[in-house]
Amino acid sequence: MTKQKMFLRMITASLIRRRSRMIVALLAISVGAAILSGLVTIYYDVPRQMGAQFRNYGANMILVSSGDGKDFDVTAMNEAVSHISPESFLGATPYRYETVRIHDQPVVTAGTDIKSAGITSPYWHIEGAWPAEGEALVGKTEAEHLGLKTGSSFTMSYADESNEKEPVERDMVVSGILETGGSEEDYIYIEMSDLESIAGSGDLDVAELSISASQEELTAAADSITSADNGVSARLVKRVTQSESTVLTKLQALVFIVTAVVLVLTMICVATTMTAVVTERRKEIGLRKSLGASDRSIIVEFMGEGLLLGCIGGLAGALLGFVFAEFVSVNVFSSSIRFQPLLLPVTMIVSVAVTGLACLMPVRSAIDIDPALVLKGE
Amino acid sequence: MSLLQLKNISKIYGELKALDDISLEVENGEWLAIMGPSGSGKSTLMNIIGCMDKPSLGEVILDGRDIAKESDKGLTEIRRDKIGLIFQQFHLVNYLTAVENVMVAQYYHSMPDEKEALEALERVGLKDRAKHLPSQLSGGEQQRVCIARALINHPEIVLADEPTGNLDEANENIVIDIFKQLHKEGTTLIVVTHDPEVGEVAQRMIVLDHGRIKENTINKNFGNT
Numbered sequence: 238m239t240k241q242k243m244f245l246r247m248i249t250a251s252l253i254r255r256r257s258r259m260i261v262a263l264l265a266i267s268v269g270a271a272i273l274s275g276l277v278t279i280y281y282d283v284p285r286q287m288g289a290q291f292r293n294y295g296a297n298m299i300l301v302s303s304g305d306g307k308d309f310d311v312t313a314m315n316e317a318v319s320h321i322s323p324e325s326f327l328g329a330t331p332y333r334y335e336t337v338r339i340h341d342q343p344v345v346t347a348g349t350d351i352k353s354a355g356i357t358s359p360y361w362h363i364e365g366a367w368p369a370e371g372e373a374l375v376g377k378t379e380a381e382h383l384g385l386k387t388g389s390s391f392t393m394s395y396a397d398e399s400n401e402k403e404p405v406e407r408d409m410v411v412s413g414i415l416e417t418g419g420s421e422e423d424y425i426y427i428e429m430s431d432l433e434s435i436a437g438s439g440d441l442d443v444a445e446l447s448i449s450a451s452q453e454e455l456t457a458a459a460d461s462i463t464s465a466d467n468g469v470s471a472r473l474v475k476r477v478t479q480s481e482s483t484v485l486t487k488l489q490a491l492v493f494i495v496t497a498v499v500l501v502l503t504m505i506c507v508a509t510t511m512t513a514v515v516t517e518r519r520k521e522i523g524l525r526k527s528l529g530a531s532d533r534s535i536i537v538e539f540m541g542e543g544l545l546l547g548c549i550g551g552l553a554g555a556l557l558g559f560v561f562a563e564f565v566s567v568n569v570f571s572s573s574i575r576f577q578p579l580l581l582p583v584t585m586i587v588s589v590a591v592t593g594l595a596c597l598m599p600v601r602s603a604i605d606i607d608p609a610l611v612l613k614g615e
Numbered sequence: 616m617s618l619l620q621l622k623n624i625s626k627i628y629g630e631l632k633a634l635d636d637i638s639l640e641v642e643n644g645e646w647l648a649i650m651g652p653s654g655s656g657k658s659t660l661m662n663i664i665g666c667m668d669k670p671s672l673g674e675v676i677l678d679g680r681d682i683a684k685e686s687d688k689g690l691t692e693i694r695r696d697k698i699g700l701i702f703q704q705f706h707l708v709n710y711l712t713a714v715e716n717v718m719v720a721q722y723y724h725s726m727p728d729e730k731e732a733l734e735a736l737e738r739v740g741l742k743d744r745a746k747h748l749p750s751q752l753s754g755g756e757q758q759r760v761c762i763a764r765a766l767i768n769h770p771e772i773v774l775a776d777e778p779t780g781n782l783d784e785a786n787e788n789i790v791i792d793i794f795k796q797l798h799k800e801g802t803t804l805i806v807v808t809h810d811p812e813v814g815e816v817a818q819r820m821i822v823l824d825h826g827r828i829k830e831n832t833i834n835k836n837f838g839n840t
């Protein structure tokens with residue numbers, strides 16, 4: 238048998254056969270590692286999560302016509318969207334507002350892409366259902382004004398002011414009532430194709446975009462859209478994007494501090510346990526010395542035990558940490574976390590380093606043990 | 616030249632002279648018993664011979680080297696290479712099996728060799744207990760593991776401090792038989808004991824009192840029992 242094999246046999250025997258002792262240290266290390274890897278996962282995932290959260294408060298870029306006579310239609314909008322990197326692009330919703338008459342009253346009706354309106358305006362609260370073709374989503378104020386309820390049907394008519402043609406009429410059904418607490422409650426929303434069926438084709442008034450990107454990336458995208466000169470100019474909705482990055486920085490700082498504190502606490506806990514382990518094993522250390530163990534081999538043995546603990550604890554902790562991060566993510570951000578595979582080796586290395594550091598002091602005191610004194614006293 | 620020479624050694628703890636000007640020579644292959652009342656300095660003397668401690672005054676020459684002049688590292692080496700220690704309280708590593716405990720001594724000395732360690736256990740009659748932990752062994756069995764461990768590296772000197780202090784008559788006899796065997800093989804044996812039966816089987820006996828050698832007698836009946 239080689240020395241290395243005997244070394245491994247000794248330290249594994251120590252860990253396995255003295256497990257009740259070692260479990261405390263192991264617990265400290267794995268909890269520390271779990272919180273570490275959990276927080277780091279959250280730290281890196283928070284921008285994504287927070288980005289998604291902020292998107293919940295509406296679009297962060299709007300497109301309007303540049304006013305140089307070029308068409309601002311859905312094709313132009315999609316051309317503008319192609320300037321945005323597909324990974325960060327979440328959705329783009331066109332809006333075209335026309336005044337139609339319902340029950341002989343003028344009502345502003347927006348033709349839009351209902352599906353992407355759900356993405357760029359996630360705060361819309363709908364009583365009933367999102368509209369399909371031939372259906373309308375009626376703002377709460379307008380619904381009360383017109384006496385419309387979910388399921389009611391109505392006729393809307395459109396008359397082009399420029400030519401004195403007969404108004405075009407269309408029958409619609411209310412699929413739901415829209416509540417936002419904002420000006421959206423004054424409008425009726427229908428599919429773009431429905432609007433075009435009575436009002437013909439025309440330019441968009443605005444398009445709202447949701448993009449998950451940093452302030453710089455957003456600015457760059459907006460610049461590139463505007464300078465492409467395709468009849469579209471892009472503007473950022475500044476207030477939201479700026480507060481987003483401030484909150485992010487603060488949140489990350491918080492996570493960073495908590496991680497540092499947890500690391501220090503883990504170290505103290507491991508150091509305390511290792512000190513207890515060394516004290517408890519003074520006799521064994523004295524015995525090993527009397528058998529001819531050099532200071533170096535005593536250090537190597539105890540550090541070996543500590544580092545093995547660090548390794549096992551780090552591995553268990555990294556996995557626990559992912560579960561912890563997932564738990565936090567699901568409960569705080571209501572979405573799943575993205576696992577960083579690199580975090581596994583990093584957590585293990587950090588745990589081993591922290592355990593090693595924590596073991597240094599107790600191990601140093603171990604080599605000062607005088608075998609004669611320890612072996613004499615019962 | 617003698618294997619071990621103590622020249623006027625003293626060990627002083629504050630006011631107390633645990634050893635007071637002791638001179639002693641031990642020949643290669645000799646079997647020496649050290650007796651005396653409690654507190655007379657037997658363990659102190661043992662620790663010095665075993666290179667676990669240094670005298671306050673005097674010279675200890677072991678195999679031609681003056682241990683008073685050795686560094687801690689040097690003492691560790693001498694202990695590892697030349698000395699086998701047997702303790703009254705056994706002192707086994709409690710999470711290692713009997714055979715692993717023997718292998719620990721090999722580990723620090725040279726190379727662990729399970730087969731050789733098993734043979735050493737067989738020699739003290741413990742072959743079938745090799746895989747037991749110390750807590751699963753009786754006191755006598757633990758002491759025999761300790762002896763197997765002390766012998767595994769073929770030390771020049773075996774030092775035993777009260778090797779039978781915690782054993783019953785039957786186990787004591789087993790230990791004495793092992794000592795006889797060792798002596799026959801030419802190992803130098805120094806045994807501290809309270810027990811006259813263990814003292815009387817030795818070749819020579821010294822009696823300590825208050826840190827001094829009070830008696831130094833050759834056993835005329837040696838080998839007859």
Ligand SMILES: Nc1ncnc2c1ncn2[C@@H]1O[C@H](COP(=O)(O)OP(=O)(O)OP(=O)(O)O)[C@@H](O)[C@H]1O
Binds near residue numbers: 651655
């Ligand atoms: N480290 C120490 N510091 C102070 N005094 C000590 C120390 N070690 C031993 N002594 C004292 O030295 C004297 C001799 O002790 P020693 O252990 O050698 O006795 P002993 O003959 O082995 O006794 P016993 O038969 O009880 O084991 C005792 O009076 C003891 O109190």
Ligand SMILES: [Mg+2]
Binds near residue numbers: 658659
């Ligand atoms: Mg004693």
